[in-house]
Amino acid sequence: MLRLKAPLARSLGHDAFASVVVFLVALPLSMxxxxxxxxxxxxxxxxxxxxxxxxxLVVGPLSGSPLQVSGPAAGLTVMVAAFIQKYGFETLGPIVMIGGLVQIVAGLLRLGPVFRAVSPALIQGMLAGIGVLIFASQFHVMVDDVPPGTGREFGGVINLWFIAEAVFKGVTEPVHRPAALIGLLTIAIVSLWAALAPKALRLVPAALLGVIAATAAASTFDLDVRRVPVPERLLDAARAPSLSDLDALRDSGVWLAGLSLAFVASAESLLTATAADSLQRHAERTGYSRELIAQGMGNLLCGLLNVLPLTGVIVRTSANVMAGARTRLSTFLHGAWMLLFVLLLPQLLSMIPVAALAAILVYTGAKLVKVDFAKGLWRQDRIEAIVFGVTFAGVVGFDLLTGILLGIGVSLARLVYTFSHLAIRIEKDEAARVAHVYPDGAATFIRLPRFAAALERIPPGYDAYIHLGRLTYIDHACLTMLVDWGENFEAAGGRLQLDRDILNRLFDEKVWRPANAT
Structure with a gap:
């Protein structure tokens, strides 16, 4: 009889338990x-x-982050909804295929670590904007109504504006009141369980409890609410795009959609992988390019089956880690439990009220808006806070891609400012015939005229002390100017002192300097 080694047997028990927890978390959220x-x-x-x-089943075994769990993510809902609205559901498959192929190529080129260079302020601003849009749209669904902004320009703003009307309908109109009660019950259970659950029971997913309670209430009291429609065979909905669907590849907008999907999904996946590394101490660290290839393979298959794109999901990943997962087997098993449920018990899904699932997303959307993060960012770095705010406003006011591009634009503007900003302060002591020069910033060729003009204001015959401690960078043009000016200054009878070590560190090599430099 084949026996498992003791460490493997112990990890198998941990992984099996964690996989069940993740399965229970993922089931309501995926729908x-x-x-x-x-x-x-x-x-x-x-x-x-x-x-x-x-x-x-696919991404789990291939993943470069062993404990990361992938699946449909709230962070992609706004982008996918815009694609479906603009191009139709049948074109979603080709878009996701393009995104997957881009991820695979990026991974093969070992560009995985590059996606980690995205500003956290931009990512959090994007997620906060997505959270507001999810909250605004699903609030209307939670009362069995249609979001009024659907298919309209500035739809997110319209959905926000009419939330008060949704509340009024849920309170006063009999056709909407049962769904509103189901939604409130779900949110109450999720909130209370998250805040008051005993430590020993915190691994029980709050979302699942909320959906079970809402389903039981709707069935017990025979409430007139919309239920999740379920086909006879759930897997029949997955199908390969037809040749007519692939005609959409002639549209450059479809390719742009695929590229934008690859960027957002990759950034979210790799940031989640980084978070997983910080949460666990048992599995190996993330291989970012391998993770990118795994995500690309998953999205390529999702595109071929014309289903939602996937990405690493922080809620499922953190649940996996906190439940004690040790290896990638837990992720694989959660997919296996999901497949068995779909094959054996699909009709249970038809009992779930749509309002309960919408309530889960209303709660999730609100949690994506991290006010404390924004406050802390404002105290620490005003420019990064502006990146957060601009990205957030762009996502809510326009669309996800516009918000991201605006955030990147502000980040690049800051970078240009950082590498072109140079302030120079000169303090003269006329009696001692000494001048202290304090350059602050980056000395590049763009600021060479200002740097040269400041040095030329030092009278001949003075002692000049150039303090380089606040100089972040000096390029060859400014270094050459400084050396030439120093030679001329000393030839005219002055004495120059500057910090040799700082200059070498800034220029990253030994440089020639005036004879009296220290």
């Missing part, structure tokens, strides 16, 4: 995210669950 992404209601449950299955 809710599909609905929020604008997938046709009759296909939403199938599409969301198939993506989750691929995230477990």
């Amino acid at each position: 809710g995210i599909a609905i929020a992404s604008g997938v046709p209601m009759e296909k939403a449950a199938s599409v969301g669950l198939v993506t989750a299955i691929i995230g477990g």
Whole structure:
């Protein structure tokens, strides 16, 4: 009889338990995210669950981050909804295929670490904007209503504006009141469980408890609410794009959509992988390019089956780590449990009220808006806070891609400012015939005229002390000017002193300097 080695046997027990926890977390979220992404209601449950299955069975074994769990993510809902609205659900497959191929190529070129260079302020601003949009749209769904901004320009702002009307409908109109009660019950259970659950029971997913309670209440009291429509065979919703669907590849907008999807999904996945590394001490550290290839393979398959794109998801990943997962087997098993559930118990899904899933996303959307992060950023770095605010406003006011581009624009403007800003302060002591020069910033060729003009204001015959401690960079043009000026200054009877070590560190090599430099 084959026996497992003791460490492997111990990890198997941990992984099996963690996989069940992640499965229970992923089940309601996968369906809710599909609905929020604008997938046709009759296909939403199938599409969301198939993506989750691929995230477990395909991405899990290939992943460069052993404990990261992939699947449909709230962070992609706004982008996917915009794609479906503009190009149609049938074109989603080709878009996701393009995104997956871009991720694979980027991984093969070992560009994984590059995606980690995205500013955290931009990512948090993007997620906060997505959170507001999810909250605004799903609040209307939570009362069995249609978001009024659907298919309209500035739809997110419109959905926000009419939230008060949704509240009024939920309170006063009999057709909307049952769904509103189901939504409130779900949010109350999720909030209370997250805040008051005993430590020993915190691994029980709050979202699952909320959905179970809402489903039981709707069935017990025979409430007239919309339920999740479930086809006879859930996996039938997954199909390869037809030749007519592939005609969309002639549209340059479809390629741009695929590229933008690859960028956002990759950034979110690799940031989640970094977070997973900080949470766990058992598995190996993330291989970022390998993770990018794994995500690309998963999205290529999702595109071929015309289902939602996937990415690393922080909620499922943190649940996996906190449940004690040791290896990538936990991620694989969660996909296996999902597949078994879809094959054996699909009709249970048809009992779930849509309002309960919408309530889960209302709660999730609110949690994505991290006010404390924004406050702390404002205290620490005003420019990064502006990056956060501009990205957030762009996502809410326009669309996800516009918000990201605006945030990148502000980040690049800051970078240009940092490498072109040079302030120079000169303090003269007329009696001692000494001048102290304090350059602050980056001495590049762009600021060479200012640097030269400041040095030329030092009278001949003075002692000049050039303090380089606040100089962050000096290029060859400014260094050459400084050396030439120093020679002329000393030839005229002056004495120059500057810090040799700082100059060598800034220029990263030994440089020739005036004879009296120290």
